[in-house]
Amino acid sequence: MTAGPAAEEAAAAARVAARLRAAGCVFAEDEAALLLEAAGDDAGLEVLVARRAAGEPLEHLLGWVELDGERWAVAPGVFVPRQRSLLLVAEAEALLAAAAAGAHPGAPVLADLCCGAGVLGAVVARRLAGRGVRPALHAADVDPVAAAVAARNVAPWAGEVTTGDLYAALPPGLRGRVDVLLCHAPYVPTAAIATMPPEAREHEPRAALDGGADGLDVVRRVVAGAPAWLAPGGSVLFEVGAGQVDAATAAVAAAGLAPRVLRDDDAGALAVVGTAVLRTGDADGGRGPEAGGDDGP
Template sequence: MSLDLSVPLRSATVSRLRAAGCVFAEDEAELLFSTARDAHELDAMVERRAVGLPIEHVVGWAAFAGLRVAVDTGVFVPRRRTEFLVEQAVGLAGPGALCVDLCCGSGAAGAVLLSAVAGAEVYASDIDPAAVRCARRNIEPRGGRVFEGDLFAPLPDGLRGRVEVLVANVPYVPTESIGLLPPEAREHEPLVALDGGSDGLDVLRRVAAEAADWLAPGGHLLVETSEQQAARAVEAVAGHGLAPRVITSEELYATVVVASHRAGP
């Protein structure tokens, strides 16, 4: 059964999406039309979207920093603001840089580093088995490696003291704010990828406490946070042999802490 590209079907699809509360119903309809193989599949995809599944989970991928990144159902969806974090990481990574993508989720950051940095060597990890399976699809065909476990624990010990760029897109939503997230996030993304503890900085503190052991002298840790948390994030990082600074993007509403490993004793 071929997909009918008629105006009535397009209009009906947009109307169904709009009635379900999709703000960008027209854009999402075009995405579904470009993905569905036939009318039956289109109907099923519209229904999944209408009941609240993120559009990226419906189509199975997300556009991220120029790449089409696979995003499986139940895996954290890479946000557009995180492109700013990855852009900074790419800018700090010279040819052949050894990079680590912690809390990698779908592996979007690692995939971009491998695609944008000539000869980059990328290792990624995540504690969520579903995320690891997805990340392997995005990272390993590009030459990187993905490990399952808690933060640094599963990484090869031989990386200690050698990492030049450490990207950690840690969860940073305060626990009490999880209920305020859009239903797409709180109902369809893993809590472990969202909940950052009482003030949203628990995982960041854990990363900061170990980062200096893994970074090469002059290496960089990059973490995304919120504008409201930036000052406390800097305090958390500064106490572990790292020199942090905050950079922002008004366009993407993004805040990133970049912390350099101080060389020498």
């Protein structure tokens, strides 16, 4: 008696899981099921399994990453967003919802710097859409490959993506009007790159990981430039490592912003918020009725 399709599929999944487990994949059974789903045929499956066993990120092989219950596009050579970054997403959502409920006219403005695949900004926009809020979303990254993927992820929310180095990539018309500046800046110290898992250090872009000697080189540039781009009461948000909180909050304070630290111990997430202090006469947010408009580069 020959085995039926279900039995054959189960046997194939078991074989794949065994190979992945031998290669050090912790969630071998789950990954095997996803690779079987993604493979078009036996030959395609063999290629995917061999690449995963060699250390390529699962998300690069699948072409998507799941975050906040949704699948988002990623691609080889592009940073894969982590689950811990939902701490930033939740804070950005809360701040933008508050901005939308404020007295100023126009849509709240969200800028996603160092956006990579653009997933964090897209998740924030999707969450806000469920609350009846539609922010003006602008994403930017120095890597054109990442920017192309980001354009796919932010398109459903009319997001705009530009390529360039930090603020040089943002439309000049956003200066002084950004309610939330979400930045996934690299923060791994250069010397620590060698200790990262191979799938990160060998397959994700170095520029998305390496933050310089103490990990905060890019963060300091972002924080120093933030006051010129934030609306009154607007905030810059970024992740840091456990040993970087004091230096990061000091940089925020030096820029004239009020620092605040966010923690999610269960997710292993740590972030810093810097908020522009409201001044007399800033009740409208300083953005004006054109805040929701489309500005050219």
